[in-house]
Amino acid sequence: MTTDxxxxxxxxxGLALACELVRHGVxxxxxxxxxxxxxxxxxLAVQARTLEIYEQLGIGRDxxxxxxxxxxxxxxxxxxxxxxxxxxxxxxxxxPYPFVLMLAQSENEELLYxxxxxxxxxxxxxxxxxxxxxxxxxVTATVTSATGEPSTIRAAYLVGCDGAxxxxxxxxxxxxxxxxxxxxxxxxxxxxDWELPHDALHLFLAPDVFTAFFPMRGEHRYRLVGTFPxxxxxxxxxxxxxxxxxxxxxxxQMPLRISDVQWxxxxxxxxxxxxxxxxxxxxxxxxxxxxxxxxxxQGMNTGIQDAYNLAWKLAWVLxxxxxxxxxxxxxxxxxxxxxxxLKTTDRxxxxxxxxxxxxxxxxxxxxxxxxxxxxxxxxxxxxVFRLISQTGITYRRSSLSDxxxxxxxxxxxxxRMPYVVxxxxxxxxxxxxxxxxxxxxTDERDGxxxxxxxxxxxxxxxxxxxxxxxxxxxxxxxxxVFSVLLRPDNHLASIWSGxxxxxxxxxxxxxxxxxxxxx
Numbered sequence: 001m002t003t004d005x006x007x008x009x010x011x012x013x014g015l016a017l018a019c020e021l022v023r024h025g026v027x028x029x030x031x032x033x034x035x036x037x038x039x040x041x042x043x044l045a046v047q048a049r050t051l052e053i054y055e056q057l058g059i060g061r062d063x064x065x066x067x068x069x070x071x072x073x074x075x076x077x078x079x080x081x082x083x084x085x086x087x088x089x090x091x092x093x094x095x096p097y098p099f100v101l102m103l104a105q106s107e108n109e110e111l112l113y114x115x116x117x118x119x120x121x122x123x124x125x126x127x128x129x130x131x132x133x134x135x136x137x138x139v140t141a142t143v144t145s146a147t148g149e150p151s152t153i154r155a156a157y158l159v160g161c162d163g164a165x166x167x168x169x170x171x172x173x174x175x176x177x178x179x180x181x182x183x184x185x186x187x188x189x190x191x192x193d194w195e196l197p198h199d200a201l202h203l204f205l206a207p208d209v210f211t212a213f214f215p216m217r218g219e220h221r222y223r224l225v226g227t228f229p230x231x232x233x234x235x236x237x238x239x240x241x242x243x244x245x246x247x248x249x250x251x252x253q254m255p256l257r258i259s260d261v262q263w264x265x266x267x268x269x270x271x272x273x274x275x276x277x278x279x280x281x282x283x284x285x286x287x288x289x290x291x292x293x294x295x296x297x298q299g300m301n302t303g304i305q306d307a308y309n310l311a312w313k314l315a316w317v318l319x320x321x322x323x324x325x326x327x328x329x330x331x332x333x334x335x336x337x338x339x340x341x342l343k344t345t346d347r348x349x350x351x352x353x354x355x356x357x358x359x360x361x362x363x364x365x366x367x368x369x370x371x372x373x374x375x376x377x378x379x380x381x382x383x384v385f386r387l388i389s390q391t392g393i394t395y396r397r398s399s400l401s402d403x404x405x406x407x408x409x410x411x412x413x414x415x416r417m418p419y420v421v422x423x424x425x426x427x428x429x430x431x432x433x434x435x436x437x438x439x440x441x442t443d444e445r446d447g448x449x450x451x452x453x454x455x456x457x458x459x460x461x462x463x464x465x466x467x468x469x470x471x472x473x474x475x476x477x478x479x480x481v482f483s484v485l486l487r488p489d490n491h492l493a494s495i496w497s498g499x500x501x502x503x504x505x506x507x508x509x510x511x512x513x514x515x516x517x518x519x
Contacts, residue, residue, distance in 0.1 A: 001029060001151065001152070001153045001154065002153075002154045002155070003027045003028055003029040003153065003154075003155050003156075004021075004026050004027040004028060004155060004156050004157070004314075004318050005021055005026060005027070005028040005029075005155055005156065005157050005158070005159060005314055005318075006028070006029050006031070006139065006141050006153050006155035006157070006158040006159070007021075007028055007029070007030040007031070007158075007159050007161060008031060008032075008129050008141070008158065008159065008160050008161060008162045008167070008168050009031075009032055009160065009161035009162035009163060009166075009286075009288070010030050010031070010032035010034070010037065010109075010113075010123045010125075010161075011032075011038070011105075011109065011161060011163065011286065011287075011303075012043070012105060012108050012109060012112065012286070012300045012303055012304055013161040013285050013286030013287070013288075013300075013303030013304060013306060013307050014030060014032070014159075014161030014162075014285075014286070014307075015030075015037075015109055015112035015113055015116065015123075016053070016112055016303070016304040016307040016308070017159060017161060017285065017306075017307035017310065017311055018030045018112075018116055018121065018123075019057055019112050019115050019116055019119075020057075020307055020308060020311030020312070020434075021311050021314065021315065022115075022116065022119045022121055023056070023057065023311075023434050024311060024312060024314075024315035024434045024488075025315065026311075026314060026315050026318055028121070029124065029153055029155065030116075030121070030122075030123045030124065031123070031124040031127040031128075031129065031143055031153075032123055032124070032125055032126075032127065032162075033126065033127065033128040033129075034125065034126070035125050035126055035146075036125055037106065037109040037110060037113055038105060038106050038109060039106060040104075040105070040106060040263050041104035041105060041106055041189050041216075041223065041262075041263055042104070042105035042106070042300075043104075043105040043108075043297070043299055043300035044102055044103070044104060044105070044214055044216070044223050044297065045100050045101070045102065045214075045297025045298075045300075045301070046063060046067065046100070046101040046102075046103045046108065046297075046300075046301065047100060047101075047297065047298075047301045047388065047389045047390050048091055048094070048095040048096075048097040048098065048099070048100075048385075048389035048390070048391055049095075049301065049305065049389055049390040049391050049393070049416075050300075050301045050304050050305075050390070051063060051064070051095075051096075051097040051101065052095065052096065052097065052391075052428065052490075053304060053305075053308050054111070055096070055428070055432075056432050056434075057112075057115055058115070059111045059112070059114075059115055060097075062111055063101065063103055063107075063108070063111055064097075064101060066103055066107050066111075066217065067101040067102050067103030067107070067217060068101070068102045068103075068215050068216055068217045069088060069099045069100070069101055069102070070087050070088075070099065070100050070101075070102055070200065070201050070214070070215060071086070071087055071088040071099075071199050071200060072084055072085060072086055072087055072088070072199055072200035072201070073085040073087055073200055073201040073202075073203065074196070074200050074201070074202050074203070075203050075205060075371065076202060076203065076204045076205065076252075076254075077204075077205050077206070078253055079204075079252060079253030079254035082205075083371060083372040084200070084372075085371060085372060085375050086375075087099060087100065087200075087201070090375070090381050090384070090385050091381075091382075091385035091386075091389055091391070093419070094382060094385055094386065094389070094391055094419055095385075095389060095391050095419050096419060096426050096428060097389075098385070100297065100388070100389075102214055102215060102216055102217070102223070103217075104189075104216070105300055108300065124143075124145075125146075126145060126146030127143050127144065127145050127146070128143060128144050128167075129141055129142070129143055129162070129167050129168065129171075130142050130143060130144050130150070131171070132158060132168065132171050132282070134158075134280045134281050134282060137156075138154055138155060138156050138157075138281065139154070139155050139156070139157065139158040139280075139281050139282060140152055140153070140154050141153040141154075141155065141158060156281065156318060157281045157282070157283070157314055157318075157327075158281065158282045158283070159282070159283045159284070159285055159310065160172075160282065160283065160284045160285070160288045161284075161285050161286050161288060161303070161307070162288055163286070163287045163288060164270070164287045164288070164291050166284060166287075166288035168282065168284055168288060169274065169284050169288050169289070172279045172282055172284070173279075174274045174275060174276060174279065174284065175274065175275040176272050176273070176274055177272060177273070177275070178270060178271045178272025178273060178291075178342070179270070179271050179272070180268055180269070180270050180271075183227050183228060183230060183268075183269075184227070184228045184234055184239075184266055184267075184268060185225070185226065185227050185228070185266065185267055185268070185269060186224070186225070186226055186227075186228070186239065186244045186264065186265070186266045186267075187223065187224065187225050187264065187265050187266075187267070188223070188224045188241065188244060188258075188261055188263065188264035188265075189216065189221070189222070189223055189224075189261070189262045189263045189264070190221075190222060190224060190258050190259065190260060190261040190262065190264075191220045191221060191222075191258070191259045191260040192213060192220055192221075192222045192224075192256055192257070192258055193220055193256065193257045193259070194252075194254065194255065194256035194257070195254070195255070198215055198219065198220060198221075198222075199215065200215065201213065201214050201215065204251060204252050204253075206251055208229045208230065209226060209227045209228065209229055209247075209251055210226060210227055211224065211225075211226035211227075211247075211248055211251050211252060212224070212225045212226065224244075224248060224258075225294065226244075226247070226248065226251070228247065234266065238266070239266045241261055241264050244264060244266075245258050245261075269292075269293045269294070270291050270292075271291070271292045271293060271342050272290070272291050272292075272342075273289065273290040273291075273335075273338045273339065273342060274288075274289045274290070274335075274338075276331050276335065277289055277306075277330055277331040277334055277335055277338075278327065278328070278330060278331045283310060283327075283330060285303060285306035285307055285310060285334075286302070286303025286304075286306055286307070287299070287303060289306065289334075289338060290302065290338040290341065290342065292341060292342050297388070298341060298388075298390070301390055302337075302338070302341060302390070305334075305337075305390060305393070306334055308489050309330060309333060309334055309489060310330045310334075312434065312487065312488035312489055313326050313327055313329065313330055314327070315434070315488075316488075316511070320512075321460055321508075321511060321512050322511040322512065323511065326400075326511065329398055329399060329400050332398055332399065333395045333398050333400075336397070337393060344387070391416055391419075392416075393416065394412075394414050394415045394416070394491075395414035395415075395491055396412050396413065396414035396415065397414070398414055400414075400487070400493060401413035401414035401492070401493065401494075402485075402493060402494035402503075402507060404494070404496075404503075405494070405495065405496035405497065405503070406492075406494070406495045406496070408477070408478075408497070409476055409477050409478060409482070409495050410475070410476055410477030410478075411475065411476050411477070411484075411492065411495065412492070412495070413492050413493060413494050413495060414491060414492060415491065415492050416490060416491055416492075417431065417484075417486055417490045417491070417492060418475040418476065420471050420472055420475045421471060422466055422467060422469055422471065422472065423467070423469075427439075427466065428490070430464050430466075431462075431464075431486065431490055433462045434488050435460060435461060435462045435488055436460060436461050436462065436485060436486060436487060436488060436493070436504075436508065437461070437462045437463075437464060437485070437486040437490075438461055438462070438463050438464070438483065438484075438485055438486075438501055438504045439463075439464045439465075439466055439483065439484050439486065440464070440465050440466070440481065440482075440483045440499045441465075441466050441467070441468045441472050441476070441478070441481065441482055441483070441484075442465060442466075442467070442468055442481040442499060443467070443468040443480075443481065460508060460512075461504065461508065468480075468481060476495075478497075480497065481497070481498060481499050482495065482496065482497050482498065483495070483496055483498065483499060483500070483501070483503070483504070485503065485504045485507055493507055494507055
């Protein structure tokens with residue numbers, strides 16, 4: 001079997017990558033050793049940046065209808081509410097989706113898999129990668145079906161999206177260094193009957209443990225996440241549920257009843273990442289590249305972001321629009337993000353679950369009051385939302401970011417395109433095509449024209465002209481006509497004053513020119 005890209009693993013990352021490749025018109029083969037998508041809820045939080053990606057696939061609204069928006073967060077100590085934090089619109093003005101959506105991993109996979117099938121593709125379930133070899137022209141993957149029958153897949157490129165125990169990562173010899181938190185954690189999906197309303201994330205804080213209840217779709221349905229005390233002697237994966245239930249009921253310090261448990265697990269938390277995201281024609285993404293604490297609900301979303309970053313680059317190289325050296329920017333951009341993510345989630349997790357006496361004291365006395373005060377400040381809300389939602393990820397230091405003319409702008413090359421509403425519509429509504437976008441913001445009184453892009457570039461580039469309304473001026477820090485070149489993942493490649501399309505032409509010709517030079 002021959003294809004452009006072989007995707008190993010059909011979890012959220014692998015399915016998202018396959019969907020993006022299909023959207024870009026790239027041939028791909030997807031295999032997974034499991035029999036079907038996961039039946040378990042697993043990851044739960046869907047962040048705003050992921051919903052923006054889903055919107056381009058046409059599944060954003062379906063995700064929201066299936067999920068539950070966490071509208072509030074309540075912190076409780078000793079069974080009493082200490083503070084209530086509004087979350088429903090914490091990111092207002094930052095994204096079309098200013099909230100965190102609670103939607104089980106299984107349902108995310110269903111949505112992505114359905115998109116794949118609607119577009120004439122499927123997953124080879126029950127198929128395991130047993131070996132891979134690469135040469136100057138491609139990768140050969142040896143796979144075994146559920147019946148034990150071996151076969152080979154020949155691809156130009158291969159991406160390992162096969163989880164924390166990644167066969168691809170091991171085959172490539174990539175390191176996976178990091179640390180392990182000593183405490184044991186549990187997770188369960190169950191019905192909870194109590195006096196608290198089903199409209200909020202409830203976080204119970206105690207000196208030795210913490211317990212969180214995340215609202216899920218369905219009456220009284222919650223995801224329970226918590227820690228065992230330091231002196232607990234349980235082994236990972238060997239704790240009966242009644243032990244978990246007893247601890248939850250004890251630590252909540254309020255009347256409640258847990259029933260109808262649909263899934264539960266115990267685990268230890270690891271914080272590890274690869275030393276690089278690529279080797280030759282092979283790449284790793286998602287849990288195969290980085291694993292970390294569940295703090296902030298970042299895991300599944302980060303894997304989908306990996307896929308979103310890599311897919312358009314593979315498409316452009318395979319189409320001949322860019323030199324293969326473009327693929328080196330996947331590691332260049334996503335490896336620093338993974339490093340920052342591990343540090344951030346470790347710090348958040350230490351505050352929420354650390355057993356040091358000072359952290360315990362801060363968690364139960366200071367944290368509720370400080371969190372309430374800080375989130376009343378607009379600047380703090382914006383900073384927190386950008387961090388958690390992943391809308392604040394920037395590639396300013398990337399070699400793909402042209403800073404030649406962005407000094408006077410508030411938004412720089414490498415940043416995500418700001419969310420701005422013009423004439424009642426989001427700018428994102430016009431940026432759905434999987435191409436580069438040249439957008440000129442102009443006041444008609446300037447008499448400015450957008451200029452034309454002709455020939456082969458017209459096939460690679462989408463053009464738009466947008467009024468220079470006050471919201472645009474504020475978001476970009478610009479007062480006169482200007483233009484931006486957006487990458488297919490809606491991060492700015494370049495920004496400059498004036499309506500000229502010449503900077504965009506030079507940028508794209510540089511990518512295409514390098515491709516022609518090596519052909």
